[in-house]
Amino acid sequence: MDDLKPEKPGIRKWLNRFLGILILSLGIFIYVRFYYVFGSGVKSGELNYLVYKGIIFKTYEGKLIQSGFRTDKPGDIQSNQFDFSVTDEKIAKQLMISGGKNVQLHYKEYFGVLPWRGYTKFIVDSIVTIEEPGNANQEKELTPYILESM
Numbered sequence: 001m002d003d004l005k006p007e008k009p010g011i012r013k014w015l016n017r018f019l020g021i022l023i024l025s026l027g028i029f030i031y032v033r034f035y036y037v038f039g040s041g042v043k044s045g046e047l048n049y050l051v052y053k054g055i056i057f058k059t060y061e062g063k064l065i066q067s068g069f070r071t072d073k074p075g076d077i078q079s080n081q082f083d084f085s086v087t088d089e090k091i092a093k094q095l096m097i098s099g100g101k102n103v104q105l106h107y108k109e110y111f112g113v114l115p116w117r118g119y120t121k122f123i124v125d126s127i128v129t130i131e132e133p134g135n136a137n138q139e140k141e142l143t144p145y146i147l148e149s150m
Contacts, residue, residue: 032111039109042128043082047103050086050095059118060086062095064105085118091127104128 045066052060066080084107086092095103106126113121 034110034112034114036111037108038111040107041109042104042106043084044102044104044129045080045082046133047095047098047101048081049099050092052092054115057116059116060089060092060095061119062086062124064103082122083120084122084124085120086124087117088125091124094127094130095124098130100133102131102133 043064043066045064048063048065050060050062052058062084064082064084066082068080084105086095104127105124106128107122107124110117110121110123113119117123
């Protein structure tokens, strides 16, 4: 009367291995996509603005105007802009009072964007230099932790 077949131990073992590999693969994907530093470097230009904005997650977002022009299509002229986010409040406050000045910013680039980290995949982690516009000789150098963050 009992038509139920006993479960094969091979199927359960295979299912456990499959789920383990699936969870491990998902963990590796999330790490590489959102936490692995793909690149890092320094960008310099005139700091256009830095704002604190967001609906649920408030983040610091900024724009740096770089010298030179870039074109996506032949005949177009457009200035180079570097959009970035800042996670460190001390760095953000220093940049907020440096609008219009020439700055060099050290950044890290990620593959993906996390809403609590900012709207861009470029995260500024330190300020290399800040100089007054037109006064290249009176450079104010800041070295908060550029060597430690590399």
